[in-house]
Amino acid sequence: MIRLSIRKKLYFGFGFLTVMIVLLWVTGSYFISNLSDRSEAMLHENYQSVESAEYLVKTIDEIENLQMEIIFYDRSTENIDSIEKEKQRFEEHLKDVNNNITESGENNLVESLNQSYGLFVKMLDKSLNDTTNARVFFFETLLPQYKKVRNDIIKVSDKNRNAIIYKNDSLNRTASRAFLLLSLIGAACFFIGAYFSLIYPKSIIRPLKQLTAGIREIANRNYEQKLDFKSRDELEELAGAFNSMAGKLNEYEHSNLSQLLFEKKRTETIINNMNDAIIGLNENFDIIFSNLLACKLIGVSSKEITGKKVSEVIGLNRLLRDIFSDFSDNMYIEKPEFSSIKIVSENKPAYYSKEVFQVLLSGEGSNITPAGYVIILKNITRFLEQDEAKTDFIAAISHQLKTPIASLKLNLKLLSDSRIGNLNSEQSELIETLKGETGKMLNITSELLEISQIETGNFRFDLKPVNPVQVVDYIRESSEKQAAENNIFIEYILPETLPPFFGDNEKTAWVLLNLVNNAIQYSDKGSKVRIELKANNKFVEFCVEDFGKGISAEYLPRIFDKYFRVPGSVSKGTGLGLYISKDIITKQNGEIWAESSPGAGSRFCFRLPLSKKII
Template sequence: MTEPGEARYTNALRQDYEAFQRGDSARLPAIRASLTGIMDVNMKAIVSKQEKTRKTADKALLYIALVSGLCFLVGIVFVYNFPGYIANPIRELTEGIRQIADRKYEQRLHFSSGDEFGELAEAFNSMARKLDEYEHSNLARILFEKQRAEAVIGSLKDAAIGLDNKNIILFANAEALQLLNLPESALVGKDANEAARRNDLLRYLIHEKNPAPIKIVTEGKENFFLRESADIVHNREIIGHIITLRNITAFKEQDLAKTHFIATISHELKTPLAATDLSLKLLDDERTGPLSGDQRELVDSIREDNRRMIRMVSELLDFSKVESGNIALQVQAVPPADILRYALETVARQASGKEVDIHTEIPAAAAPVLADAEKSAWVLVNLLTNAIRYSPPQSAVELTVTDEGKMWLFGVRDQGKGIDASFREKIFERFFRVPEADGGKGTGLGLAIAREFIEAQGGQIGVESEPGKGSYFWFRLPKA
């Protein structure tokens, strides 16, 4: 404490801060006032020192002029004996004063003599050192860095909340304050858990780790945000973390529009396809006239393409229902044998045409399964259809139901080519098909929809396969 009045502000600051640490939050304005007072004292000291420096420089120039005049007179006498003894120090001193006047406070004088010039150089260096300390004071640097950090945080378009490793809220930008509907004073410097007690959204952001999008109504409009968090690391140590909310409303609206478009187009296509299928059945009727061999081949080809189109459209409709979250489930106790019987009746014609035998294995007097019979049978039909499609002719497909205690395991094993390990994790993704598959073209939606149906009933689905050893698709459903 080097300046008049600085001790008074410092003592007041210490007292207010200690009271603030004991929980007296009313001392915060006094703390800010004391800090402002300390800054004002130091800033006035800087101005005062600069004014004194200027006056000193003016006096120094005057003294130099007087000394120069005297030296000129004395120099006439000692011109041959002491030419540089007087001139060189004066030249360095003059240059040093000019540097200080230009705010170059790192300037120093180095006189080795112990006379008056040495004392003047020491005083000059002390003055320059003090000015340099004030110019590069820690207080000014801290204030500048704080303002710059606040400007960067405030310019973020996404809502951002920062917490330290003690769960104290360090900052919240304008977007976050708007979404939380809280003033900055209610968050910054507060314990996050304490502040979250009065705000549901803040409580969700702090405690919930679910990556699903969050729906927030702002200004009467539904907006969707994605929660993201990142640790703040300094010297390989986590000193806090940042929570951000990224606005994905535009992407959500585009996704919804895509789903509605698929549903509309699929629905509009299904009617003419059904009419075409009916017309093909009428052509098969002898009452409409006999068909030649070539005509019948064309009709069979059209019928096969038409059925494939109907299947694709049905899958697209199911896909749109899954994406929109409108899966209507009728979960009830169903005997596993009923699900197997429906699936076998559905694929019987396809299996017979490919000369593929289906071997079934189910425990006698099996306990009911808690599931939607129609959706579960659809999944089993999809797995059997794929198994028949990719199995070689005159081979066998095994359909098994295994008791696993609280769950029933439904399995379909074929003797096809199998699936490479690099594709096994992707086959349940939408629109993915194994490259170079020889089972015909499809939408790549069947397994994706099957996974949605099974998981919606509280079950799991998966695959075990190796190239050249066939594939084993399975799904589990809980017992009733």
């Protein structure tokens, strides 16, 4: 049996159908053109001759009638002129007949008409010129010749009428043949088209449905699925390739199952022997595994939580709620703040950090599919103890250094007193330099001491209703003195009335003074610093704005980090001031932020909640 591919079948079927349609078009065009040409020729050749013959009969009859009137009634000039006009009209139509001889034998009939009419004209002219025996001449000579002319005209007309009838029958026969032929070709096109529209698609769709069902079975790991196509085309090759693939998958499934189980067991062993507690979730937030350390810490067995959703296990104990605090309503919400989890095991407190990693699977192209989450609990107790020891050491050193530095500052003040003794210019300059450096050392130790108090929780707040203007007045003298030293003007924008906020007056003033000092340090001489206060129905807002060089957008997110300083800044601070400011404001339930653009200056703002009491 001949093997034809699907492409060849389509080429053959649609090619044959195209040929039939073209044949139908050519045949129809030929017959239509032929019928049109023959009909036009018939109208031009025969109908014109018949029409001319009718005019000739009318004209010869009119001439005869005028002749009779002249002979028997009125021999007037008017009647004679009318005969001449009719003769001219007759000759014009006769000329048309002579020019349109198309049928066999028509030439002899027209020649006879020409001769008989010529003789009739001679007789007519004689009867008009010679009135002797005019009536006898009319009946015996002229009237018989008139009848002869009329009969010749009718013969020419009959000849063309018979030709019209014959040609019309021929046209009808041609039209019938064309209709029959076109009907046969159209029927063939219809049946071929119907075959390809109804039969051929089924021969393709049926195997495709079987292939789709087979693929679904393969997806369900039924690798024994087979296809059997006997179409002797690409579909049969496709079925063979599918069966080969299914066989290979079946072989792979059985040969690698033990290897996969071994790898799974090895992976579980590695996870269970890790020093960190690990819990795994799938993309539907179902717990799929938890290692031995994790089960020990949370106080439940792996069987109790494996296979269950996060929402189902968070109610088992407080620790599970802390571990899954980032997961809510089948969503993972990342929390940027670091917080440790305290776990008491064997009557000993331990602290753990929590890290959540999203597992992503790479698909075809650049498609990435979420596959779940892995939660890792790391024991950071040792690091927290070291950090606490560091904080205690800094607090102790800062406290011990504060007293001698204060004493040094007092002695420098005494040295500059003229009552003790006069100093030359170089000694005075040296004393002023030492005062500046001593002040910096005192500020650094103060900030370190405050940092240690913040980290140990010993930073106490005296929260009460505070008038915002009092905070500005508290720092006004100190800030204006520093501004005057740098030739900088401070502009105050203070509303007439402001509601009190709930906070610590001194610590809020420290934050405002720190922001103003920073603004003065980063401002050009001769510029200004703006302090603005405003309030709404929830907060009082403090803003300090300078018009210096500003801060790049890449550094703004880190501006409140501990020890961070903007690269290339002219100030040589510790990088602790803004960190302490943020901690003071946030612990008073407030917010602090920075806005800046390079070349346009910076704007630092914080806001504190309104007091419910009126002062």
